[in-house]
Amino acid sequence: MDPYQKSLEDVDAALKRLNATLASYKMSSTTKPAVPDSSNTQRPVSTTAPKAKTSQKVKTAPKDNPVKPTPVPKRDAAPKTKVAPQANGNGNHHAAPTPSPALPPKPVQPSNGHVVPAIPSTVAPDNDRSHVESISEHPQARPGRLWQEVLQVRFCDRSSNETTLHGPGLAEMKKAGQEADLEDIERLLEDITSMHETFAHGLYDGYVIPARIVLSQKYLQLGYPDLAAGEAYKALMLCDSVRDPADIYHGDVVAQLHQLIPQIPLVERIRQLKLDVEGEKAPPTSRAPGEDMDVEVDVWCRYHYLPWAYRLLSASLMFCACLKSACYYARMGMENLEKSMEGQRDSWLDDVITGCHSAVQQIQHPEYVVLPGDEKNFPELGMVRREVYPWNEWEPDRMEELPEINAMMAEVAPKLEVRATELPALAVYDDEDDDEIPMCTQLGVFAKEDIALGEIILSETSVLTANNKLQDSLCDACNADLPALDSPAASEVRECDQCETVFCNTACLEKAEATYHRATCGNDLDVLLRDVPPEEAAESLYTLLLMRAIAMADVQDCHPLELDEVRYIWGDFIDEPWQDFVAPTFTHESRIDPDEHDKAHGDIVRTLPWSFEHNVRLPIQILERMEIDPFGESNYDLWVCNTLFAKFRGTASARLSGQKGSGTRARGPEVSAVHPMWCLANHSCDPNVTWEWGTNIELKVRAEGVQWHGKGEEGGVRLKREGGIKKGEEILNHYCDIELPVRERREWASGALGGDCQCERCLWEERHEVEAGGEDSEEGSNEDDGSDEQ
Numbered sequence: 001m002d003p004y005q006k007s008l009e010d011v012d013a014a015l016k017r018l019n020a021t022l023a024s025y026k027m028s029s030t031t032k033p034a035v036p037d038s039s040n041t042q043r044p045v046s047t048t049a050p051k052a053k054t055s056q057k058v059k060t061a062p063k064d065n066p067v068k069p070t071p072v073p074k075r076d077a078a079p080k081t082k083v084a085p086q087a088n089g090n091g092n093h094h095a096a097p098t099p100s101p102a103l104p105p106k107p108v109q110p111s112n113g114h115v116v117p118a119i120p121s122t123v124a125p126d127n128d129r130s131h132v133e134s135i136s137e138h139p140q141a142r143p144g145r146l147w148q149e150v151l152q153v154r155f156c157d158r159s160s161n162e163t164t165l166h167g168p169g170l171a172e173m174k175k176a177g178q179e180a181d182l183e184d185i186e187r188l189l190e191d192i193t194s195m196h197e198t199f200a201h202g203l204y205d206g207y208v209i210p211a212r213i214v215l216s217q218k219y220l221q222l223g224y225p226d227l228a229a230g231e232a233y234k235a236l237m238l239c240d241s242v243r244d245p246a247d248i249y250h251g252d253v254v255a256q257l258h259q260l261i262p263q264i265p266l267v268e269r270i271r272q273l274k275l276d277v278e279g280e281k282a283p284p285t286s287r288a289p290g291e292d293m294d295v296e297v298d299v300w301c302r303y304h305y306l307p308w309a310y311r312l313l314s315a316s317l318m319f320c321a322c323l324k325s326a327c328y329y330a331r332m333g334m335e336n337l338e339k340s341m342e343g344q345r346d347s348w349l350d351d352v353i354t355g356c357h358s359a360v361q362q363i364q365h366p367e368y369v370v371l372p373g374d375e376k377n378f379p380e381l382g383m384v385r386r387e388v389y390p391w392n393e394w395e396p397d398r399m400e401e402l403p404e405i406n407a408m409m410a411e412v413a414p415k416l417e418v419r420a421t422e423l424p425a426l427a428v429y430d431d432e433d434d435d436e437i438p439m440c441t442q443l444g445v446f447a448k449e450d451i452a453l454g455e456i457i458l459s460e461t462s463v464l465t466a467n468n469k470l471q472d473s474l475c476d477a478c479n480a481d482l483p484a485l486d487s488p489a490a491s492e493v494r495e496c497d498q499c500e501t502v503f504c505n506t507a508c509l510e511k512a513e514a515t516y517h518r519a520t521c522g523n524d525l526d527v528l529l530r531d532v533p534p535e536e537a538a539e540s541l542y543t544l545l546l547m548r549a550i551a552m553a554d555v556q557d558c559h560p561l562e563l564d565e566v567r568y569i570w571g572d573f574i575d576e577p578w579q580d581f582v583a584p585t586f587t588h589e590s591r592i593d594p595d596e597h598d599k600a601h602g603d604i605v606r607t608l609p610w611s612f613e614h615n616v617r618l619p620i621q622i623l624e625r626m627e628i629d630p631f632g633e634s635n636y637d638l639w640v641c642n643t644l645f646a647k648f649r650g651t652a653s654a655r656l657s658g659q660k661g662s663g664t665r666a667r668g669p670e671v672s673a674v675h676p677m678w679c680l681a682n683h684s685c686d687p688n689v690t691w692e693w694g695t696n697i698e699l700k701v702r703a704e705g706v707q708w709h710g711k712g713e714e715g716g717v718r719l720k721r722e723g724g725i726k727k728g729e730e731i732l733n734h735y736c737d738i739e740l741p742v743r744e745r746r747e748w749a750s751g752a753l754g755g756d757c758q759c760e761r762c763l764w765e766e767r768h769e770v771e772a773g774g775e776d777s778e779e780g781s782n783e784d785d786g787s788d789e790q
């Protein structure tokens with residue numbers, strides 16, 4: 001068909017759709033239910049039809065945490081802007097007692113001693129519920145600041161012959177680029193908490209695209225570009241679903257937009273629609289002719305929400321150093337915009353591409369060679385903030401809950417107890433600047449009585465396990481090796497009736513059924529993360545652990561942070577992150593200059609490794625495969641996943657595969673697990689226990705101390721100390737192969753410790769210029785063959 005004729009027909013069709021939409025105004029303004037406002041405390045419940053596609057799992061209400069009279073013991077240290085260079089580091093620190101400006105007094109829910117902003121109890125004048133009835137009848141007049149922000153999300157205005165792009169922009173904090181205004185932080189935290197509540201309790205649900213965009217903006221303003229990327233990606237997924245009637249979310253998203261759009265002032269709606277129809281010279285979408293697409297939904301999605309989703313996603317990813325995916329989404333956004341905006345380029349997206357390329361050029365690493373144009377090979381792993389998020393109500397006050405922790409410990413280690421202990425805060429210690437290492441209070445494990453040599457003092461089992469072998473003979477629950485087919489124990493092996501998952505015996509099968517298996521059974525989750533290339537093996541194990549934790553929470557009907565295996569693990573969180581917070585700026589310069597990218601995190605120390613793939617895309621995919629709705633189930637929000645990852649790094653034990661000495665390169669860790677009591681023991685390179693992990697994980701008292709090796713003034717070796725453990729002595733485990741020389745040991749353990757080990761042996765050997773490892777061969781598989789690590 002003649003293109004001119006076709007475009008005329010398209011405009012004609014669009015005008016017809018517009019007329020139909022305009023004709024529906026009267027009806028919609030009086031009969032469509034209003035979408036409740038997030039900032040109101042008593043709102044009518046949304047009349048949105050229940051979701052048909054995904055199982056809406058029962059949400060567990062947050063624990064009813066009573067106000068605790070005792071203040072939480074602080075882990076304090078002055079955080080510095082220091083980004084750990086290594087990919088796997090769990091760098092981290094706990095902060096030292098610095099006079100803290102902290103946040104001003106807030107209405108806290110002091111369950112755990114962490115700041116939790118409350119939703120304002122006072123209702124703003126414009127939220128006066130006495131107007132509810134009349135407002136429902138005139139939805140465009142709905143009150144509420146947050147909801148108004150959602151309604152105002154706009155991007156494009158085709159009000160002149162030249163298409164112009166503009167939007168609300170990121171309203172910067174009052175003092176962007178300076179120490180943040182506490183009121184600003186407070187207000188944004190309240191907004192974020194309020195939006196979480198709103199998604200969680202169904203006042204409006206997670207399918208409201210502009211609400212996701214607003215939440216993404218707010219995360220970005222508070223220095224959480226990682227969380228902003230997650231929300232922007234969700235907005236993008238929802239926009240895609242609007243344009244694809246076959247998409248599983250299509251019905252819900254469109255239904256939400258049908259409720260939202262009538263609340264946008266009529267004049268504005270007509271203006272936008274008119275401009276759109278007039279400006280639509282070439283239809284940008286691949287809509288089938290005659291397809292019954294609501295013109296308004298299409299306009300708002302295509303011209304307002306989609307561009308914001310691309311902008312926020314690509315810029316946030318760039319700030320998180322995920323340069324490959326940042327470029328990918330910036331280019332995708334550009335292509336999309338150019339189609340719908342007649343070749344107009346978007347300065348944000350251009351900036352992101354420039355910023356990513358400049359960042360790549362700045363990388364100076366002998367092993368990193370990437371051509372500037374090779375965006376597919378741009379780096380993809382960054383570091384983000386690691387903290388107990390201010391809205392996280394699940395983190396327990398471990399000092400307060402020591403009796404509960406000790407009850408759990410008594411079950412697996414009757415002769416041990418957990419106590420508070422002082423440790424060097426390694427992640428905030430920068431030995432170039434600091435004279436003294438700041439200390440922090442954490443937990444440790446201590447002997448309740450004298451314990452003899454060789455005694456097994458802890459034996460623990462866990463189903464929070466993972467392995468990244470697709471075809472291997474491991475029990476799915478405990479991850480122990482399955483018995484050989486010709487061995488007597490082979491008859492005990494059991495298989496799930498529904499799928500082919502194998503367990504070492506009936507006990508493991510029953511435990512799996514009771515704790516997690518129902519969520520994973522037959523869902524083909526294995527293919528997502530198993531048999532990955534060696535360089536991805538470690539990351540994939542953490543994500544597999546996340547997957548198991550999600551399955552456990554789903555089957556046990558609790559919040560993932562509430563699981564016994566997770567609750568008391570300290571995620572090496574930074575304390576008092578706000579004391580040095582500098583409000584980010586979002587200018588052209590801050591996007592194109594890689595030196596400015598760190599500032600998007602509020603200038604706060606970052607120690608949690610993060611990638612788009614493992615922290616956003618895969619968690620969402622895992623949820624979908626388990627038939628958990630990632631938009632409707634806030635228990636599995638991406639901040640929850642970040643918190644779980646923080647807890648797993650530094651506590652998960654892992655077994656390496658590959659045969660040392662045989663010339664075969666190790667493939668990387670293949671089996672991993674979190675044992676919540678075992679992992680409370682701290683590290684020393686002169687440990688008093690060995691550990692071994694088969695079906696159970698065990699701690700055994702060492703027969704004798706480790707040989708220290710040194711040269712120099714004192715010279716020679718230091719005598720081994722006596723074995724055995726005295727009452728009151730701390731149980732010291734080891735997170736690395738203790739046969740290695742000091743430098744290699746430190747390098748290995750730094751991921752789990754957050755910095756260089758400062759144990760007595762390391763300090764002594766460092767002083768005595770150790771050059772070679774010891775000759776002693778210790779018993780126990782873990783330190784002998786170097787095949788295990790924590």
Ligand SMILES: C[S@@+](CC[C@H](N)C(=O)[O-])C[C@H]1O[C@@H](n2cnc3c(N)ncnc32)[C@H](O)[C@@H]1O
Nearest residue numbers: 423424442443570650679680681682683752753
């Ligand atoms: C497996 S956990 C040990 C239990 C932990 N102390 C707790 O309170 O839960 C590992 C974390 O403990 C701390 N840690 C353990 N051993 C340490 C050591 N020798 N020096 C400094 N920090 C240590 C680090 O913060 C590390 O990330």
